[in-house]
Amino acid sequence: MADLRTVFAGISSPNPFWLASAPPTDKEYNVRRAFQAGWGGVVWKTLGEDPPVVNVSSRYGALAYEGRRMAGLNNIELISDRPLATNIAEIKSVKRDFPDRALVVSLMVPCREDSWKSILPIVEETGADGIELNFGCPHGMSERNMGAAVGQVPEYVEMVTRWCKQYTRMPVIVKLTPNITNILAPARAALAGGADAVSLINTIQSVIGVDLDAMAPMPVVGGQGTHGGYCGPAVKPIALRMIGDIARDPELSALPISGIGGISNWRDAAEFLAMGSTTLQVCTAAMHYGFRIVEDMIDGLSSWMDGKNYAGIGDVTGRAIPRYVHWNDLNLKFRTLARIDQDACIKCGLCHIACEDTSHQAIARLRDGEARRYEVIDEECVGCNLCAHVCPVDGCITMEPQPVDGVQTWRDHPNNPSRVTA
Amino acid sequence: MNATPDIACGRLSALELSQNFADAHPALTAPQAALEADRCLYCFDAPCMEACPTSIDIPKFIKAIATGNLAGSARTILESNILGGSCARVCPTEILCEQACVHNSLEAGKPVRIGALQRFATDWQMDHGGQPFTRAPLTGRRVAVVGAGPAGLACAHRLAMHGHDVVLFDRHAQPGGLNSYGVAAYKLADDFAQREVAFLMEIGGIAFQGGVTVGRDVTVSALGAEYDAVFLATGLAGVRALGLAGETLDGVMDAVSFIETVRSNDKKDVPVGRRVVVIGGGNTAVDAAVQARRLGADEVTLVYRRGGEHMSATSVEREWAQTNGVTVRLWAAPQRLLAEDGALTGIAFARGRAGADGRVVYDPEDSFTLAADMVLKAIGQVFLPAHAEGEHIAVEGGRIVVDGQYRTSMPGVYAGGDCIVGEDLTVAAVRDGRDAAEAIDKALRAGDGPGRGVEQENG
Numbered sequence: 001m002a003d004l005r006t007v008f009a010g011i012s013s014p015n016p017f018w019l020a021s022a023p024p025t026d027k028e029y030n031v032r033r034a035f036q037a038g039w040g041g042v043v044w045k046t047l048g049e050d051p052p053v054v055n056v057s058s059r060y061g062a063l064a065y066e067g068r069r070m071a072g073l074n075n076i077e078l079i080s081d082r083p084l085a086t087n088i089a090e091i092k093s094v095k096r097d098f099p100d101r102a103l104v105v106s107l108m109v110p111c112r113e114d115s116w117k118s119i120l121p122i123v124e125e126t127g128a129d130g131i132e133l134n135f136g137c138p139h140g141m142s143e144r145n146m147g148a149a150v151g152q153v154p155e156y157v158e159m160v161t162r163w164c165k166q167y168t169r170m171p172v173i174v175k176l177t178p179n180i181t182n183i184l185a186p187a188r189a190a191l192a193g194g195a196d197a198v199s200l201i202n203t204i205q206s207v208i209g210v211d212l213d214a215m216a217p218m219p220v221v222g223g224q225g226t227h228g229g230y231c232g233p234a235v236k237p238i239a240l241r242m243i244g245d246i247a248r249d250p251e252l253s254a255l256p257i258s259g260i261g262g263i264s265n266w267r268d269a270a271e272f273l274a275m276g277s278t279t280l281q282v283c284t285a286a287m288h289y290g291f292r293i294v295e296d297m298i299d300g301l302s303s304w305m306d307g308k309n310y311a312g313i314g315d316v317t318g319r320a321i322p323r324y325v326h327w328n329d330l331n332l333k334f335r336t337l338a339r340i341d342q343d344a345c346i347k348c349g350l351c352h353i354a355c356e357d358t359s360h361q362a363i364a365r366l367r368d369g370e371a372r373r374y375e376v377i378d379e380e381c382v383g384c385n386l387c388a389h390v391c392p393v394d395g396c397i398t399m400e401p402q403p404v405d406g407v408q409t410w411r412d413h414p415n416n417p418s419r420v421t422a
Numbered sequence: 423m424n425a426t427p428d429i430a431c432g433r434l435s436a437l438e439l440s441q442n443f444a445d446a447h448p449a450l451t452a453p454q455a456a457l458e459a460d461r462c463l464y465c466f467d468a469p470c471m472e473a474c475p476t477s478i479d480i481p482k483f484i485k486a487i488a489t490g491n492l493a494g495s496a497r498t499i500l501e502s503n504i505l506g507g508s509c510a511r512v513c514p515t516e517i518l519c520e521q522a523c524v525h526n527s528l529e530a531g532k533p534v535r536i537g538a539l540q541r542f543a544t545d546w547q548m549d550h551g552g553q554p555f556t557r558a559p560l561t562g563r564r565v566a567v568v569g570a571g572p573a574g575l576a577c578a579h580r581l582a583m584h585g586h587d588v589v590l591f592d593r594h595a596q597p598g599g600l601n602s603y604g605v606a607a608y609k610l611a612d613d614f615a616q617r618e619v620a621f622l623m624e625i626g627g628i629a630f631q632g633g634v635t636v637g638r639d640v641t642v643s644a645l646g647a648e649y650d651a652v653f654l655a656t657g658l659a660g661v662r663a664l665g666l667a668g669e670t671l672d673g674v675m676d677a678v679s680f681i682e683t684v685r686s687n688d689k690k691d692v693p694v695g696r697r698v699v700v701i702g703g704g705n706t707a708v709d710a711a712v713q714a715r716r717l718g719a720d721e722v723t724l725v726y727r728r729g730g731e732h733m734s735a736t737s738v739e740r741e742w743a744q745t746n747g748v749t750v751r752l753w754a755a756p757q758r759l760l761a762e763d764g765a766l767t768g769i770a771f772a773r774g775r776a777g778a779d780g781r782v783v784y785d786p787e788d789s790f791t792l793a794a795d796m797v798l799k800a801i802g803q804v805f806l807p808a809h810a811e812g813e814h815i816a817v818e819g820g821r822i823v824v825d826g827q828y829r830t831s832m833p834g835v836y837a838g839g840d841c842i843v844g845e846d847l848t849v850a851a852v853r854d855g856r857d858a859a860e861a862i863d864k865a866l867r868a869g870d871g872p873g874r875g876v877e878q879e880n881g
Contacts, residue, residue, distance in 0.1 A: 066488070067460030346527035349466035365467065372467070392463050393528065 002305035003312040004298060006040070008279045009171040009196035009256050011129040013040035013102035016301075016313055017269070017294050020260050020281035021045050021106035021132060021175075024291075026080055028090035031103075035094070037291035038298060041102025043199075043281060046079035046134045047087050049109050049119065053078045053141075061208030061218040063234060072234035073284045074208040076219065076226055078140045079108055084122070092126040102279075103127075104173065108134040108146050111156060113163050120168040130171035133160060135186070136202020138179050138229045148202070151177035154189035161193025173258060176200040176242075178235075183242040187252050198246065199258035199281060201239045203229025232284035236262030240275050244324045247276025253318075265293075266300030273313065274320035328410045336383035336399040338362070338376045344396040347372040351387035351397060359386050425765035427673040427795035428696040433718025439689040442716035446608035446742075447511075447538070455542040459488035462534045465524055470536060473522035475850040476503035480519060484539055496547030497554050499540055504579045504856070505572050507548060507618050508601050509849045510541035512609050514705075516738045518849070548617065553624035558585035560627075563866050566591065566649040568636045568809075571599020572848045573655035573839025575622055576855030577862075582627035584863040589649070590628055593635040599657060600848065603682045606709035607689075608716070637809040646834050651862045654810070654822060654830070654837040655855060658803035658846070664701065668759035669799075673766040677702065677710035677800035684713050695796025697721045699769055700748075701756055702800030703733035708740070710798045711748045723749045723792055725756070725771060728782050755784045760791065768793040805841050819843070827865075828858035836862055 004015040018041035019025050019034050026045040034042055055077055063072035080087055095103045105128045109115040123131060134141075135151030142149040150156045157174060164172045174190035176183060178201035190198050207217045207227050217225030239261025246252045259277030263269055264285035272280050285293055310316050340351070340363075352374050355363040362380035366373040376387075388397040411420050434442070450458065462484040470480045479498050486495035499506035515521075515537040523533030547554060563586045567574045570592035578588040596602050601615040623630070634640060636656065645652045661676040663669055673695060684692050694717040700707050703726035711724045724743055726733055729752050733740060744750060754771035761767055770791045774784035805820045816823040816831040821843045828836045838854025840846045 067457060346524040347465075347469060348463045348524045349468070350463065353466035372469070 002302045002310060004040075004302060004305075006279055006313050008102070008258060009130060009173060011041070011102045011104065011171055012100075013279065014100055015040035015298050016273070016277075016279045017297050018042055018102060018104075018258070018279055018281045019286060019291075020283040021134065022283040022287075023075075023077065024283060024286050026082070028094055031090075031094050032097070034286075034291045034294075035098045035101050038294045039101070039291065041104065041129075041279070043104045043106050043132050044087065044091055044128075046106040046108045046137070047084055047119070047123070048079045048107075048146075049115060050084050052081045052083055055081045056221045058219040058221050061228065063208055063232075070232055070284065070288050072206075072208070072230055073232040073287070074206045074228040074230045075203070076139055076221075076228040079106075079134070079137065084119075088122055088126055091123075091128055095127045095129075102129050104130045104132050106132045106134050106175070108137065108141060111145060111150055111160060116160060116163045117167045120164065120170075124168050124170055128170065130173060130196070131164065131168065132173040132175050132199060133164060134175055134202075135160075136175045136177035136200075138177060138203055138205045139227055148177040148179055148205075151175075151186055151202070152180055154185045157186045158189040158193040161190050161195050165194035171196040173197045173199050175202055175260075177202045178238055178242055179205050183245055184249055184252070187246045187249075187255065191252060191255055195255070197256040197258060197278075199260055200246075201235065201242055201261045203231045204235055204238065206230035231262065233262040233264055236268060236271075240271060243272065243277055244275040244321065247318050247321045248324055266297045266304060269297055269301050270304055270316065271320075273316040274318070275324065276318045276321055278313065278317050331404065331407045331409060332413060333406055333408050334404050335402045336385075337378055337381050337402060338383070338385075338387050339398050339400045340374060340376060340387075341396050341398070342373070344393050345374065346393055346396075347374070348392060349374065350390045350392065354386050354390045359384055363387060425763040427766045429673055429693045429795055430696075431693045432690045433694060433696075436690060439717070443607045443611065443689055443713075445611040446606075449545060450535075450538050450542045452542075455487055455539060458535050458539055459484050461525065462488070463524060469522035469524060470519040470534075473518050474502075475518070475845070475847065475853045476509070476856070477853075478502040478506065478519075478540070480536055483543055484534065484536070487539055487543055492543055492546040493551050493554070495543035496551065499544055500547065500554060502856075503849065503852050504576055504622055505601075505618065505848070505852050506540055507544040507621075508572070508610060508615065509852065510537050510544060511614065512601070512605055513537055513847070513849050514736045514739065517736050548621050553621060555579075555583050555625055557582055557625060557627055560587070561585040561866065563587070563650040564589065564648075565651045565653065565862060566645040567653045567655065568592075568642075568645070569599060569655035569657055569839065569841075570594070570597035570619075570630060570632075571655060571657050571839060571851065572601060573657075573851035573855035573858075574599065574653065575619065576852040577653045577655065577838065577859045578628045578855075579622050579625055580856050580859030581862060582625045584859070586627070586650075586863065586866065588628045590630045591634045591636065591640075592630070592632050593659070595632045597630050597632070599655075603685050604678065604706070606681070606713050607684055608713075609709075635809075637806075637811055642810060642813045642815065642832065642835060646832070650834075650866055652835045653828075653855070653858055653862065654815075654835060654841060655839040655851070656806070656809045657840045658805050659809070660804040660806040661799065662802045662804060664756050664759075664799055664801065666756060666759050668761055668766070671759060671761055671764075671766045673794070673796045674759060675796070675798060677706050677798040678803060680710050680798050681706065681713065684717070689717065692717055694719050695794065697792075697794050698723070698796045698798065699792050699794040700724045700798045700800055701769075702726065702802070703728070703735060704800060704802070705735050705739060706803070707798075707800035708735045708743045708748075710800055711743050712746045714796070714798070715746050715748055719796075721749070722747065723751055725751045725754050725792070727753070727755045727774065727784075729753060729776070753782070754790070755782075757786065757789055759797065766794060766797065769797055803840075803846075809841075827861040828854065829861070 021043040025042045059077040065071040137147030141147035174195040258279040259272035260281040352363045391397040483495045483498040519536045520533040598615040698714040698719045700711040758770040772784040773788045777783040822837040838858045839851035
């Protein structure tokens with residue numbers, strides 16, 4: 001049985017599954033239910049200074065895709081709108097009753113040293129295991145020069161991180177915003193400020209949709225809308241890229257990463273671990289189905305690790321990173337070809353029309369009497385995989401790697417005007 | 423003395439009757455339709471579309487349901503099949519579009535519910551959008567359409583769309599043909615047949631004349647002289663007889679008449695036997711048998727001369743009969759009608775089996791008897807040649823002969839639907855009517871129209 005225990009920035013948890021700082025972790029009631037359900041840790045919804053912020057009514061917008069709900073979720077909710085003292089008392093109570101779980105407190109106060117200096121001891125007194133600096137919230141708070149407004153300026157990231165390290169003994173996790181061009185800059189700034197770890201991604205600035213009757217962006221608040229922060233399964237690819245970029249960077253490779261962004265099941269979790277994460281933060285999937293989803297996450301990850309003979313989380317973290325390279329390092333001599341399993345084919349024709357209209361005209365549409373038949377034309381197939389992706393039958397179209405004769409990358413390709421010559 | 427069989431009206435309460443003749447398959451709700459539409463894979467070169475006699479672009483109309491474009495969805499259906507609403511209700515989809523659905527390859531028996539989705543879109547159109555088509559500039563041409571069933575209606579609508587004026591004749595008082603008089607009431611509940619006709623006629627340019635029997639009240643030649651073209655869609659107005667003594671006994675009737683009685687009257691006024699035997703293996707037999715049950719018959723037995731696989735009713739229809747309490751007996755041929763004191767008491771059948779050459783062999787010595795107050799004959803309908811009698815219209819094998827353009831051997835006279843060779847399906851009749859209208863339109867525009875003709879009209 002795989003050992004799922006993690007130690008992340010000095011914080012222990014029985015499994016890597018944490019709930020991200022968000023509505024599910026706003027109150028003692030919810031967090032107790034989460035811990036009872038089996039979550040390894042939570043990052044308590046962001047605390048700020050009193051008086052608390054005020055939230056609007058109508059807070060979420062969702063992207064449904066072909067009948068599947070919440071492929072993406074956006075929110076315009078701000079940080080905790082409850083008094084600081086209420087949150088602090090509840091955090092203390094929960095931590096006392098669940099000493100084995102990770103309880104990290106997310107914080108966001110104005111970018112002034114005294115603001116941070118005064119809130120840190122209050123949090124520390126709860127017995128919380130660490131703090132996460134919310135430098136990511138891309139809506140509302142950023143208009144007040146907090147959240148992403150800090151995360152987008154590496155100098156601020158470094159400065160605030162340094163204050164926190166100076167005024168608390170608690171581990172400091174810096175939560176990064178994806179609303180920047182190069183994720184390495186704020187990650188390096190966090191490291192320079194003394195961060196014990198980073199967590200990413202926070203939500204992406206988004207307008208989820210337009211209400212065509214109200215003629216306003218959704219969610220509509222009194223006839224108007226505003227941009228929000230996007231999360232859920234649809235943002236997973238963006239998160240994996242940013243996490244991988246940090247994990248493979250030589251200067252940052254030692255910085256622990258808590259992966260966030262659309263993690264919905266154990267497979268997503270394994271991918272986030274493989275790209276460099278040590279712990280995993282989940283929000284949308286729990287908001288969609290409730291806390292019980294963690295059971296299959298734990299179980300599935302454990303079974304998969306057993307099957308692969310990975311004893312612990314440390315065996316998986318960063319395992320794909322040596323093979324996460326730049327495009328210019330890819331072998332241009334590699335070739336793969338589509339193969340259609342004719343017995344599995346249900347004759348929907350989607351591979352044909354996708355290839356015919358939008359790719360390489362490499363799937364022939366044949367008729368054998370009444371029967372339809374689709375066949376790959378090897379000479380035309382560039383191995384793009386589109387047909388395999390549009391095919392509704394798992395495993396019907398597979399990509400078959402061809403024998404490779406050596407290695408040639410773009411760096412040394414004759415067509416490259418700036419190729420490296422020996 | 424003359425006894426009478428136990429045939430009576432009002433075997434069930436008004437409430438029971440209204441429940442029994444309500445919609446057999448309720449419409450999808452909007453959320454159900456959305457879920458079902460999302461199951462469609464939007465196949466390219468879709469097998470379902472090929473399996474539809476009217477070639478409705480099924481993936482396109484289902485995708486439009488999924489996106490909430492119900493007007494576009496309905497238009498896609500109706501431009502191929504203006505009777506898409508009734509076809510959605512009466513088509514044996516299990517042997518047409520839904521049988522071809524690729525989902526059957528993933529999980530047998532779980533095709534996309536194409537018929538139900540088609541109903542959802544066409545219902546929406548009739549409830550919200552009205553007639554979606556408009557007429558082309560009027561041509562001044564007039565076409566006589568004989569028979570106001572699916573073929574005739576489809577032809578009339580398409581001709582009207584092309585700007586021609588149509589007079590639609592039918593021997594019945596109401597238009598609709600089999601949809602109004604010939605299929606089970608619960609398949610087209612809530613007066614759907616008449617509502618659909620009204621919807622279709624909204625295009626304008628179609629005048630209906632009921633109570634006119636061609637061959638009796640007016641001849642095809644006379645119509646040919648008066649109109650620019652004639653389309654015959656008279657269906658199969660005759661029924662086959664058993665050829666047994668006693669067929670005129672009270673209680674022995676053809677299933678077509680029985681269904682027409684059910685469709686034309688308040689259900690409480692429709693007489694039905696306590697014990698009913700239906701002879702036949704097609705949809706008419708099933709519709710008669712189930713409606714007899716639903717009118718309150720105690721025992722209904724459907725007897726077919728061959729095996730279940732030979733029935734023209736689909737397995738879904740057969741199961742529908744069985745779940746409605748109809749006993750299905752196979753491999754039995756009617757032998758003798760039984761009567762006592764001049765009153766029908768039952769019918770004797772000879773048991774049969776498939777012979778070595780595949781033909782069924784009946785053993786007259788091996789027989790059984792079913793007690794019956796009512797025997798309904800549903801052993802096939804035939805073209806009544808009287809409609810074409812005295813005309814130069816070739817008839818072969820009991821059907822009007824047409825060419826690829828639906829032209830009969832008589833110039834300017836076209837035919838389609840059940841009265842020509844082909845599958846006897848509503849949806850095939852619609853295709854015939856539509857395509858014949860296209861052929862007529864083409865001919866009229868080319869100037870080789872018969873009757874008054876182009877030159878004559880212009881001159």
